[in-house]
Amino acid sequence: MKNPRINLHIHSIYSDGNSTIENIIKKAISEGLEHIAITDHFTNSWKADIIPSLDTNSKIDRYRSEISSYQSDLKRRKETLQVFTGVEIDLGSSKEYILKHIKPFDYDLILFEYLESLESIPFIKSLLILWRKAYSLKKPFPLLGLAHFDPSNFLCQGFQVLINFLLENEIFIEFNSSYSQYYSRKYSLFYEKVKEVGILVSIGCDSHDTKRLADINGPWEAVNDYLLQNNLFELIKKLNQIERKRQ
Numbered sequence: 001m002k003n004p005r006i007n008l009h010i011h012s013i014y015s016d017g018n019s020t021i022e023n024i025i026k027k028a029i030s031e032g033l034e035h036i037a038i039t040d041h042f043t044n045s046w047k048a049d050i051i052p053s054l055d056t057n058s059k060i061d062r063y064r065s066e067i068s069s070y071q072s073d074l075k076r077r078k079e080t081l082q083v084f085t086g087v088e089i090d091l092g093s094s095k096e097y098i099l100k101h102i103k104p105f106d107y108d109l110i111l112f113e114y115l116e117s118l119e120s121i122p123f124i125k126s127l128l129i130l131w132r133k134a135y136s137l138k139k140p141f142p143l144l145g146l147a148h149f150d151p152s153n154f155l156c157q158g159f160q161v162l163i164n165f166l167l168e169n170e171i172f173i174e175f176n177s178s179y180s181q182y183y184s185r186k187y188s189l190f191y192e193k194v195k196e197v198g199i200l201v202s203i204g205c206d207s208h209d210t211k212r213l214a215d216i217n218g219p220w221e222a223v224n225d226y227l228l229q230n231n232l233f234e235l236i237k238k239l240n241q242i243e244r245k246r247q
């Protein structure tokens with residue numbers, strides 16, 4: 001089976017990455033990547049004092065418009081590479097802060113990081129309801145996913161609650177090459193369930209520089225080990241649909 005050339009978790013100099021979006025795109029083309037998402041950090045948690053993030057509306061506007069100009073450029077040049085506009089939201093952020101700055105339909109993909117306890121599930125659910133009310137009752141949400149998800153927090157308690165939540169809200173799970181411990185064999189019970197119920201999965205590298213932009217073999221092997229290839233291909237289909245709809 002063909003190894004999909006996909007990395008949906010990349011940081012640029014708009015947050016704590018070391019590369020410009022331009023350099024990320026150049027390197028992605030030279031690595032033969034086909035689907036990438038720029039997913040810079042958004043947070044007002046403890047992390048905000050340590051790393052730069054998308055912290056003002058004007059910075060967010062510049063970020064989005066820069067990605068968008070590369071999207072048009074790649075299309076014009078008929079490149080195979082598709083670039084998606086993402087954001088990584090730290091679940092330690094306050095709801096008010098998220099609502100103030102993040103308009104969900106401005107993105108193709110939203111990653112939530114640090115879903116580590118059952119309490120974070122109602123947090124995301126209420127955010128989705130508020131976003132719906134504020135912006136659009138009908139439009140489908142962007143792709144929603146859990147960055148570097150650690151299943152260990154849910155194996156003893158809340159397993160089924162988590163699975164139902166992911167299914168009902170069509171939230172994908174990321175295989176992140178920077179956190180291979182989260183797809184270790186000891187979590188096979190979790191990944192068997194992901195396969196059984198058809199939760200989508202993605203591949204991301206958490207790349208902070210261009211050296212690790214195509215570090216995707218480990219996650220792809222894990223996807224194969226757990227027989228989750230179709231769960232990944234379904235996600236790629238959705239990405240292709242988003243790309244086709246883009247003007």
Ligand SMILES: [Zn+2]
Pocket residue numbers: 009011088147206
């Ligand atoms: Zn990240």
